[in-house]
Amino acid sequence: MKKSSIVVLAITAACIWVGCTYKKEVTETTTPTPPTVTCDTTNVRYSVEVVAILSANCYKCHAAPASAGGGIVLNNYNNLKTWATSGTLYNDINQSPGSNPMPKGGAKLASCDIAKIRTWIRNGAPNN
Numbered sequence: 001m002k003k004s005s006i007v008v009l010a011i012t013a014a015c016i017w018v019g020c021t022y023k024k025e026v027t028e029t030t031t032p033t034p035p036t037v038t039c040d041t042t043n044v045r046y047s048v049e050v051v052a053i054l055s056a057n058c059y060k061c062h063a064a065p066a067s068a069g070g071g072i073v074l075n076n077y078n079n080l081k082t083w084a085t086s087g088t089l090y091n092d093i094n095q096s097p098g099s100n101p102m103p104k105g106g107a108k109l110a111s112c113d114i115a116k117i118r119t120w121i122r123n124g125a126p127n128n
């Protein structure tokens with residue numbers, strides 16, 4: 001065997017060996033921390049949380065003149081309070097049996113949003 005062939009052989013062998021033992025860089029396995037599902041109902045205010053939920057889900061039909069919402073105006077505190085204290089507001093968004101499920105034709109509100117409105121109603125539906 002020629003000297004050059006031995007060199008080629010040695011290089012080839014070295015490459016194979018390196019190829020076999022080359023370890024892939026260990027990418028740090030980040031265990032995804034599950035998102036902590038928290039629903040903070042400790043401080044639910046009409047002007048902030050309640051209005052935010054209603055404006056995102058209800059005002060398109062229920063903002064004055066509320067022509068798409070049967071004329072029922074909910075972007076008005078006094079009107080909303082009437083529906084809240086009668087229990088209708090909660091039953092409708094909770095889609096309780098016998099209610100008129102709201103948002104009409106749309107997906108039920110997120111349970112946290114329902115919980116916030118329930119808390120606000122239980123607190124006496126204050127204008128805070």
Ligand code: HEC
Pocket residue numbers: 054057058059060061062068069070072074083088089092093099100102103104105106109
């Ligand atoms: C696509 C339009 C639409 C959306 C969105 C909608 N509503 Fe209504 N809502 C209506 C209509 C129309 C009525 C009148 C009664 C009927 O036709 O069912 C109504 C009636 C109501 C009433 C009167 C009481 C009753 O049971 O009929 C309340 C309270 C109410 N909606 C609350 C809400 C709330 C809260 C949301 C948001 C979470 C919402 N609605 C979203 C269309 C809508």
